[in-house]
Amino acid sequence: MIENQVVIIGAGIAGLKAASELYKRGFKSCTILEARDRIGGRLHTVTGYQNRRYDLGASWHHDTLVNGLFLEELNLPEDQRASFVFDDDSMVVFDAEKGRVDQDPEMVLEILLEELVKYSQLHFFEDLSAQDLNYFQMVVKYLYERRGLLTNDQIRFLPQVARFMELWHGIDWKSQSSKCLEIAHQGRNALVLNYDKIVRRIASEIPESWLQLSTEVKEVRNDGKNVLVTIDKGETISCKYVIVTVPQSILAHSLQPEPRVGKIEFIPPLNVNIQDAFKKTHYGALGKVVFEFDDCCWSTERSRILSLGKSSSNLSQRVREARDLSLLVEELDANTKYQFERGDSWNFPLLFVNMVKHTGIPSFVMLMANPLTKYIESMNDKGKIFEFFTPVLENLLKTLGCAEPIVKDFENKLVKSNKKAPILKNIVTTNWTRDDYALGAYSACEPGDDPMDLVLALTENQTSLVRFAGEHTIMDGAGCVYGAWQSGKREADFIADKLA
Ligand SMILES: Cc1cc2nc3c(=O)[nH]c(=O)nc-3n(C[C@H](O)[C@H](O)[C@H](O)COP(=O)(O)OP(=O)(O)OC[C@H]3O[C@@H](n4cnc5c(N)ncnc54)[C@H](O)[C@@H]3O)c2cc1C
Numbered sequence: 113m114i115e116n117q118v119v120i121i122g123a124g125i126a127g128l129k130a131a132s133e134l135y136k137r138g139f140k141s142c143t144i145l146e147a148r149d150r151i152g153g154r155l156h157t158v159t160g161y162q163n164r165r166y167d168l169g170a171s172w173h174h175d176t177l178v179n180g181l182f183l184e185e186l187n188l189p190e191d192q193r194a195s196f197v198f199d200d201d202s203m204v205v206f207d208a209e210k211g212r213v214d215q216d217p218e219m220v221l222e223i224l225l226e227e228l229v230k231y232s233q234l235h236f237f238e239d240l241s242a243q244d245l246n247y248f249q250m251v252v253k254y255l256y257e258r259r260g261l262l263t264n265d266q267i268r269f270l271p272q273v274a275r276f277m278e279l280w281h282g283i284d285w286k287s288q289s290s291k292c293l294e295i296a297h298q299g300r301n302a303l304v305l306n307y308d309k310i311v312r313r314i315a316s317e318i319p320e321s322w323l324q325l326s327t328e329v330k331e332v333r334n335d336g337k338n339v340l341v342t343i344d345k346g347e348t349i350s351c352k353y354v355i356v357t358v359p360q361s362i363l364a365h366s367l368q369p370e371p372r373v374g375k376i377e378f379i380p381p382l383n384v385n386i387q388d389a390f391k392k393t394h395y396g397a398l399g400k401v402v403f404e405f406d407d408c409c410w411s412t413e414r415s416r417i418l419s420l421g422k423s424s425s426n427l428s429q430r431v432r433e434a435r436d437l438s439l440l441v442e443e444l445d446a447n448t449k450y451q452f453e454r455g456d457s458w459n460f461p462l463l464f465v466n467m468v469k470h471t472g473i474p475s476f477v478m479l480m481a482n483p484l485t486k487y488i489e490s491m492n493d494k495g496k497i498f499e500f501f502t503p504v505l506e507n508l509l510k511t512l513g514c515a516e517p518i519v520k521d522f523e524n525k526l527v528k529s530n531k532k533a534p535i536l537k538n539i540v541t542t543n544w545t546r547d548d549y550a551l552g553a554y555s556a557c558e559p560g561d562d563p564m565d566l567v568l569a570l571t572e573n574q575t576s577l578v579r580f581a582g583e584h585t586i587m588d589g590a591g592c593v594y595g596a597w598q599s600g601k602r603e604a605d606f607i608a609d610k611l612a
Pocket residue numbers: 121122123124125126127145146147148151152153154155168169170171172173174327328329330357358359362374375376398399400542544549550552553554581582583584591592593594596
């Protein structure tokens with residue numbers, strides 16, 4: 113039996129921050145148990161073609177007016193902090209048939225999207241007992257009620273523009289709660305280049321001996337005086353406090369009887385409040401695909417390009433002719449089922465980050481949401497992934513002024529003759545939905561969910577020796593790196609004050 117003051121489960125940003133705070137506050141014995149063979153968790157920087165670097169987990173510092181981690185970084189000498197660029201710019205938006213639809217003075221889709229989000233908010237403000245709807249239903253309701261004020265093109269394209277929100281929440285519009293739709297931005301977003309520097313910096317503030325990689329925690333037993341933490345190698349570590357930072361998706365398995373990788377058995381079991389709260393929370397799956405080209409042969413003017421899901425040209429007619437909202441929702445729902453065949457990348461909204469604009473790297477980092485993420489992450493053939501996305505990719509390049517067809521050269525055999533031809537050298541994809549220690553991206557809300565319940569259930573028991581941190585345990589910065597970081601600090605402060 114090894115004795116410690118504190119055990120931290122997970123070496124993501126929450127766990128690392130908690131450990132660094134404890135060390136600063138004078139703690140001498142702490143162990144961080146991490147199941148993977150690396151630190152960082154959902155912060156993961158990888159290298160691709162010609163050693164270009166990409167973040168497959170988080171990429172941005174969000175809410176930079178209030179983001180504690182970002183503000184901490186700003187106070188560091190430049191060589192010690194990760195570089196960043198404010199890459200917010202107005203988005204290019206294109207549709208397969210119509211071409212560009214952004215900044216269109218007739219359609220004003222950006223303004224309509226703002227109105228739609230406000231419409232959804234008012235729906236719940238005006239009637240506090242109003243039943244939550246999925247976002248798809250809310251969009252159809254808006255179109256139905258406001259159809260007299262909308263043009264045919266606005267009715268056709270607004271729903272697909274509205275699906276941009278899928279790329280914030282990581283779930284599709286038919287699964288997304290309208291009540292929890294709004295993202296209240298607290299300042300600009302800064303693209304981090306790259307997150308591994310931040311992970312390494314925080315890890316360097318902790319004694320190396322505290323960290324145990326490739327060590328999965330199996331059991332947490334709380335006898336009221338001490339906590340016994342059992343790991344996969346059979347060893348047990350005794351401590352005064354444990355901080356559990358495993359993702360919400362992994363914690364959810366502690367409530368299920370079946371054994372599985374990553375699952376932690378809690379003795380006594382997680383309390384009733386936590387069990388109830390898990391019924392009102394879900395988990396999204398934002399995914400990324402990086403398309404790496406040899407050289408840039410497209411416009412570098414804008415950094416964000418949204419490709420719309422395909423829309424039906426007779427949508428406005430159906431909306432105008434409808435006599436009953438629920439029948440219209442049903443009819444449109446039946447007409448928009450997802451398919452995953454060649455070319456059906458047009459079924460989904462896709463956000464392309466034009467890396468070359470800010471970093472000079474001729475690659476696009478594409479963001480997608482579930483159910484597409486799950487589908488793509490289950491494919492391990494780059495050629496097939498390329499085939500799936502080719503129609504959208506070629507249209508993207510055309511929109512950015514490059515009309516040449518894309519040539520695939522994963523084997524690096526091609527001798528380039530046409531300078532303007534886009535040569536695709538490599539594809540990198542995420543694997544979060546298949547990763548046993550992530551099982552997706554971050555917390556998300558389906559209709560009827562209340563994320564506050566889980567936050568309260570995991571944090572309000574002030575006498576418990578079993579503490580929780582991570583992106584799903586905090587409201588300010590929920591789902592974000594800085595929220596996870598802040599929650600690690602919160603728990604370290606709590607324990608340091610208690611044991612002082
Ligand atoms: C694709 C994607 C894009 C994102 N984009 C952004 C963004 O741009 N900006 C932003 O702010 N946020 C973003 N996020 C969210 C952000 O990455 C997370 O909120 C944050 O990194 C979570 O940190 P954490 O410490 O709470 O959890 P994690 O980083 O998941 O850390 C938990 C650790 O626990 C370990 N673990 C799990 N089970 C066990 C076990 N049984 N025993 C021991 N260890 C275990 C895991 O291996 C992991 O290392 C994104 C996430 C994804 C996946």
